[in-house]
Amino acid sequence: MCTVTFLPTSDGFYLSSNRDEHDSRGLAESPKKYQINGSELVFPKDPDKGGTWFAQKGNGDLAVLLNGAFVNHVKQAPYAKSRGLLLLEILSQHEPDLYFEQADLIRVEPFTLIVFTKGLLFEYRWDGLEKHCALPDPSIPHLWSSATLYEEQAQKTRQQWFRQWQESVGQLSIEKVLDLHRFGGTGDSNNDLVIKRSAQLMSTVSITSVFWRPGQSRMVYVDLKAEIADSDRAISSLTIDHKQDDQAQLKAGLWMGWASRLKRLRIRLLNWEYWPLEIVYLPVLPYWFWLSLKARSLFFFSAANPSIRNAGFAMCRKSSIYDLMSEKHYPKTLLCKSSISIAALTNGLQAKGLNFPLMAKPDMGERGVKVELLRSLAEVCAYLERAKFDFLIQEYIDFEQELGVFYYRIPGESRGHISGIVGKEFLGLTGDGTSTIEMLLIQEDRYFLQLDAIRAIYGKLLKMVLPAGSYYRLLPYGNHSRGAKFIDLSCKVNEELLDTINQVCLGMPDFYYGRLDLKFNSWEELNKGRNFSVIEVNGAASEPTHIYDPKHSIFFAWKEIIRHWRILYQISQINAKSKALELMDARQGMKMILEHKRYSKILLG
Missing domain, CATH: 3.60.60.10 (Penicillin V Acylase; Chain A)
Known part of the structure; x- marks a missing residue:
């Protein structure tokens, strides 16, 4: 037994x-x-x-x-x-x-x-x-x-x-x-x-x-x-x-x-958004090498965000970025070391005024890996038991809408730019009164890819029939790898929204390039700078995730990737010259890569 x-x-x-x-x-x-x-x-x-x-x-x-x-x-x-x-x-x-x-x-x-x-x-x-x-x-x-x-x-x-x-x-x-x-x-x-x-x-x-x-x-x-x-x-x-x-x-x-295996293979082959990153980025790597040659550094990005370790490309702690921000702009957060005891963790939750449900995520993240919604102390204990890494516990922001806003600011300018916005549709279903949840999941290719993970969470509840017209959210994560659908909402950029995002980013010293993931109540309030929370800030490694809208071709994606690398190169070069910063050399860059590789094994283990 x-x-x-x-x-x-x-x-x-x-x-x-x-x-x-x-x-x-x-x-x-x-x-x-x-x-x-x-x-x-x-x-x-x-x-x-x-x-x-x-x-x-x-x-x-x-x-x-x-x-x-x-x-x-x-x-x-x-x-x-x-x-x-x-x-x-x-x-x-x-x-x-x-x-x-x-x-x-x-x-x-x-x-x-x-x-x-x-x-x-x-x-x-x-x-x-x-x-x-x-x-x-x-x-x-x-x-x-x-x-x-x-x-x-x-x-x-x-x-x-x-x-x-x-x-x-x-x-x-x-x-x-x-x-x-x-x-x-x-x-x-x-x-x-x-x-x-x-x-x-x-x-x-x-x-x-x-x-x-x-x-x-x-x-x-x-x-x-x-x-x-x-x-x-x-x-x-x-x-x-x-x-x-x-x-x-x-x-x-x-x-x-x-x-099931054959269907998953077909879905991934016919939809480039599910291709491995190595395949997506391979055709545009020559442009990265061209920028590296001009900068005389393979890691030409390293001066883009001087106040963030490695400019936010890798091995950067989310907690250190939160420290740069005004507390009013991000959720209440508790930093937990991997060695923390359950007693100390419980006391920390009480001291921060954190109540269930809560979000847990690694302090150094990797595309949504090990991000979990915790509904009870038992789930907190289970997460702590599995976590071999430092992690954050945050209040759960229950605003219905989530965005990724790509922001950059050329050094010396007082106002930045929004180069793309991605909206996120969470993995949820609308019942038809006859189909079970599992049947509805199988019908939608995007959701079918998440079926095993959803079965592990919900089990036999997937046999339940949803009433016609009723909506049920299955996963509360705005990650593409967790089933969220990305929609290009760059058409929503306006001066009011830029003012809101600019205020957040100017409040972070020496932050020039990256993507802000935020939750908000309504577009009207977001434009006015009210009822929103920045749940994450990504630096130099940020993707322009609006490219993953299913309506976009792989050629559009390559064009946007190149455009953002060009901006990243420009910002880093200006900072390096104006602030007398040295770009990361090969030894430092390889050290960063090896550290990231070792950490990824711990995170994915």
Whole structure:
């Protein structure tokens, strides 16, 4: 119940589990058939409470249990119900996937439950406060490790050698799968698939593996404790004939995985806004090199914003930019070091007067990565647990509209310019009274690309039908990579708006070039300088994001990129000469790039 693998084959899959328990735990009973709530279930039985960690229903449905949800929780016994008994309760239902959503889990210890039903793979988690549901792709392998036994780094290491094993194993067989679960790892008895932690009196006591194919499955059970005692009951095998034709369900699940991949590929190929940045920027790189040659520095931008580290190109802290601004122009913000304790964080929230919901984001960001909306203290704690980087917690600005305004000011001028405005449509849906949320998402290419992320957040709620005409916002993030639609609103530039933006930017010493992302209540109020908040300022690396409006061609994008690089070059050159600044040399530039590369690995890890 502490390590689980899912390995698809051409005609089925292997679902396997290693059970790690305290050495004092009694020997479990080998798998047998039982009648639970009117359903025939096959499972090895825990002698202490009568539950199980692995079970199969007569129709082919499967469920496997792992202790813990996302992090190693603090036990708060006594609990109302055994998780092993809860597994049997859920799997014995006619529709296990729907029953989980309705089950009362108050005073149940956190757990993760992997369920195969209706040809789909479900990942359910209960963190002690909220239920979470995800739908892993059944066409690719998966490995889960118990959050109570394996720390984040150990889980990453396990995933790494699990991938290496997949590359070398060749055609799967029950023997190879059992070998993986017996000998997989790097020789670390604390974190291999079979563990022996003497200090904790904890070890792997059994392996359960099912080879599932349409119409029939085979369950193999290896009792490692009995094996040590040279018992005849160490290995047992049981063949289970499914009581219904589930071949169509499996094929539907596997086909859905492949069809989804092909659709994503088609969308990305036909819409340049989803192309990798390297592909988008490659044709215009010669112009960057031409500007570098003229400036005698590959990093000709480095004097564009003298008051910001690296001119805001990379490795620049958002908190340092906020420090340059008037507090009235940006949300209330708490800077949190990665080492901050939950007590200090809670005290900081109270001192700042920050109330839920809140926005969390890395102090040094990367295209919306790890930006999250936090609705409770439990979510704050979970974010802190995952964050290996300094981050900001900000008040959530609930203005409905969001913009990106590209601003530049030629040094020596008292008034700047707005070179582009991008409006952002959040990922939201309008119901038609008949389609589920998931059906509506599938119909829209932009939203389909976000489907896996949305499933992980909303789970079975995606089966809900929205009333006709009702609007529901699914993601509150104005990032292109998170499903927001970018619309070129450069036509909205006027003198009043420029006055508003100019006032903000002139308040930041030596700021000449970048993009301001802001939320606002109405255009009329924004033009008057009222009811808006700057949620982020980007420097020399800013993109003119109005290019990502679907109506624009890649040729328009290249033209705008070149135009903004030309402005960046001009500003940096003037500052370098008038302020006697030296442009970044090759050594400094490579140091910045390497630091950014190392930090990106931490951020994306």
